[in-house]
Amino acid sequence: GEEHYNCISALHKSMRGSDENASLYWLARMLEGGEDPLYVARRLVRFASEDIGLADPLALTQAVAAYQGCHFIGMPECEVVLAQCVVYFARAPKSIEVYRAYGNVKECLRMHKGPLPPVPLHLRNAPTRLMKNLGYGRGYKYNPMYKEPVEQDYLPEELKGIDFFKERGT
Numbered sequence: 213g214e215e216h217y218n219c220i221s222a223l224h225k226s227m228r229g230s231d232e233n234a235s236l237y238w239l240a241r242m243l244e245g246g247e248d249p250l251y252v253a254r255r256l257v258r259f260a261s262e263d264i265g266l267a268d269p270l271a272l273t274q275a276v277a278a279y280q281g282c283h284f285i286g287m288p289e290c291e292v293v294l295a296q297c298v299v300y301f302a303r304a305p306k307s308i309e310v311y312r313a314y315g316n317v318k319e320c321l322r323m324h325k326g327p328l329p330p331v332p333l334h335l336r337n338a339p340t341r342l343m344k345n346l347g348y349g350r351g352y353k354y355n356p357m358y359k360e361p362v363e364q365d366y367l368p369e370e371l372k373g374i375d376f377f378k379e380r381g382t
Contacts, residue, residue, distance in 0.1 A: 219242050220251075227263070227302045243291050249291070253275070256301065266310055267307035271304055278293050282294065314376075332367075
C-alpha cells in the first residue's frame with residue numbers, strides 16, 4: 213500500500229541528506245518487508261543521475277552494477293549489494309545540475325509557440341547528392357580535426373545564446 217511509497221521516499225531523502233544510517237534502515241525495512249530488490253535497484257539508478265549527477269559520475273556505474281548484481285543473484289544475497297550502493301550514495305557528493313538543465317530544456321520545448329525550429333543545415337547529415345546540393349552539412353567543422361576549439365553554433369538560430377544550465381524562471 214502507501215507504506216511502499218513512504219519507505220522509498222524515506223530512502224531517497226535519507227540518501228539525499230547524506231544519512232547513511234537512515235539510508236540502511238529504510239533499505240532493510242523495505243527488503244525485509246518483501247520489497248522486490250529490482251524495484252529498489254531501479255530507483256537507485258534514477259537517484260544516481262537525479263541527485264548525484266556530475267558530482268560523482270561513477271554513481272551511475274554503481275547503480276547499474278547493483279541492478280545487475282541483484283538480477284544475477286537475487287535475494288537474500290543481493291541485499292549487501294544494495295546496501296553498498298545505498299551507503300555509497302549517502303556518502304557521495306550531490307548535484308542536480310543536469311537534472312535542472314534537462315528540466316529547463318523540457319520547459320523550453322513545452323513553452324515554444326508554433327513549429328519547432330529546424331535543425332541548422334550545417335548540422336544535418338547529407339547521405340545523398342540531393343541533400344548535399346541543398347546545403348546539408350555545408351560548413352560543418354569536424355572538431356577532432358582541429359587543434360584549437362571550434363567556433364560553431366549547434367542550436368537553432370532562435371535559441372542562440374540560451375544556457376539551459378542557468379536558473380530559469382518558473
